[in-house]
Amino acid sequence: MPVLTEESLIQIRRDLHAMPELALNEVRTEAYLEKVISGFNQAHLTVKHIADLPTALLVRVAGSHPKRTLGYRTDIDALPVSEKTGLPFASKNPGVMHACGHDIHMTVALGVLSYFSEHQPTDNMIFFFQPAEESKNGGKLAYELGVFEGEWRPDEFYGLHDNPDLPAGAIGCRMGTLFAGTTEVNIDLEGKGGHAAYPQDANDMVVAAAQLIGQVQTIISRSIDPIEGGVITLGKMEAGTIRNVIAGHAHIEGTIRGLTQTMIQKIDQRLQEVGAGIAKSFNAQVTVTLNQGGYLPVENDPELTRRFITYMKQNDDVTFIETEPAMTGEDFGYLLSKIPGTMFWLGVEDDSQLHSATLNPDESAIAKGITGITGFLESRMAD
Structure with a gap:
């Protein structure tokens, strides 16, 4: 005792x-x-x-x-x-x-x-x-x-x-x-704001963010061994100010979870690649910031x-x-x-x-x- x-x-x-x-x-x-x-x-x-x-x-x-x-x-x-x-x-x-x-x-x-x-x-x-x-x-x-x-x-x-x-x-x-280890995810998408009536003169980051979020869901389902597993949760998104203005900026926050450091690094890499692909396809600037700190x-x-x-x-x-x-x-x-x-x-x-x-x-x-x-x-x- x-x-x-x-x-x-x-x-x-x-x-x-x-x-x-x-x-x-x-x-x-x-x-x-x-x-x-x-x-x-x-x-x-x-x-x-x-x-x-x-x-x-x-x-x-x-x-x-x-x-x-x-x-x-x-x-x-x-x-x-x-x-x-x-x-x-x-x-x-x-x-x-x-x-x-x-x-x-x-x-x-x-x-x-x-x-x-x-x-x-x-x-x-x-x-x-x-x-x-x-x-x-x-x-x-x-x-x-x-x-x-x-x-x-x-x-x-x-x-x-x-x-x-x-x-x-x-x-x-x-x-x-x-x-699991964890990594904080912050994604910023920069395009060009504009009037809702003239989308051809703007670069809509709501649409770009929606595409990015959809593609991120395939990282776990198609890039990661299902026996090993991993998690990406995008829990927060901010974009726009009013219904008739096209948003020139979007901000997304989320978290990555993986059972080995190798797995986390693979998810990190794929997330960066998805961000780069969205940037190219939408002619936008996409910055993916990952912060793991001590949470291995x-x-x-x-x-x-x-x-x-x-x-x-x-x-x-x-x-x-x-x-x-x-x-x-x-x-x-x-x-x-x-x-x-x-x-x-x-x-x-x-x-x-x-x-x-x-x-x-x-x-x-x-x-x-x-x-x-x-x-x-x-x-x-x-x-």
């Missing part, structure tokens, strides 16, 4: 739930985390701050006979969602909510850290309380700032995401990709994931479920592209989905998750 009692863990989760903050503004959250950590046994702990990423927090646990350094990451930011749970510990920040369950993520991480503060690990450990997962790719920011260098560089990285579709406390994982696919390391799954399957205290890949994004994928590791699900059993204003995770998952994770990490250190 974790060193922090289940009662104290639940209170920590509720405190965090009530103070959600958006990406790179997690000031109160970081202060609360540091206060909790200051109450742990400090004999083997070192805390690190990052001047250029002030809401990030790292804690190093010195191992007794280290052969490696194990990293554990949790995200700490929230979403711009107005909470509708009606809970007594609901968000006190209007329009902001831990609708993705990062309050659960943080509480589990604190529980694991608490355990190893009292039971010195064999290997060194790095706990990374990461800001800006939901936007602004905090993992990539930290890596590019050189945070994970020297004694602060993990040899392996682990992290979880809660899952309302799994039983409370169950562990879910799979070999290969757990989460979460591709689990084969050997480390095999060890993780084997341990969880053989542990009688763990309910293990092999899961399918999800098309949702997670910026832990960037860190896993640099440092081998594994991401997994923690079941929190709820009728509401992630990012929902009514998400209410089952808190009994917290202690079960901590027990499973600490057991795995200790088994890994014994290898």
Whole structure:
């Protein structure tokens, strides 16, 4: 069982739930985390701050006979969602909510850290309380700032995401990709505006945008292996000002999802080619801007994931479920592209989905998750 009692863990989760903050503004959250950590046994702990990423927090646990350094990451930011749970510990920040369950993520991480503060690990450990997962790719920011260098560089990285579709406390994982990579798409079409009565004197970007949108739909259906899959969603379009004026400009926004980086790059290329084709056929200027940032696919390391799954399957205290890949994004994928590791699900059993204003995770998952994770990490250190 974790060193922090289940009662104290639940209170920590509720405190965090009530103070959600958006990406790179997690000031109160970081202060609360540091206060909790200051109450742990400090004999083997070192805390690190990052001047250029002030809401990030790292804690190093010195191992007794280290052969490696194990990293554990949790995200700490929230979403711009107005909470509708009606809970007594609901968000006190209007329009902001831990609708993705990062309050659960943080509480589990604190529980694991608490355990190893009292039971010195064999290997060194790095706990990374990461800001800006939901936007602004905090993992990539930290890596590019050189945070994970020297004694602060993990040899392996682990992290979880809660899952309302799994039983409370169950562990879910799979070999290969757990989460898709994502890319933001912005497309601008420039032609020539004019009077609706004189189309021959204008270059209509509503028509050009309609053609582009239609052709984009064939990228997935005709250019991508259906066994592998991918997604392009164009969710926003703006063009024109009034019904009797031909629009000289159109703007489209969307997202790409793919289960491997190779797949995403292929979709990117085809989208650029479609844009170039529309530009030529309509004698227009078409600019396709793609921004992936740190949201690479979460591709689990084969050997480390095999060890993780084997341990969880053989542990009688763990309910293990092999899961399918999800098309949702997670910026832990960037860190896993640099440092081998594994991401997994923690079941929190709820009728509401992630990012929902009514998400209410089952808190009994917290202690079960901590027990499973600490057991795995200790088994890994014994290898």
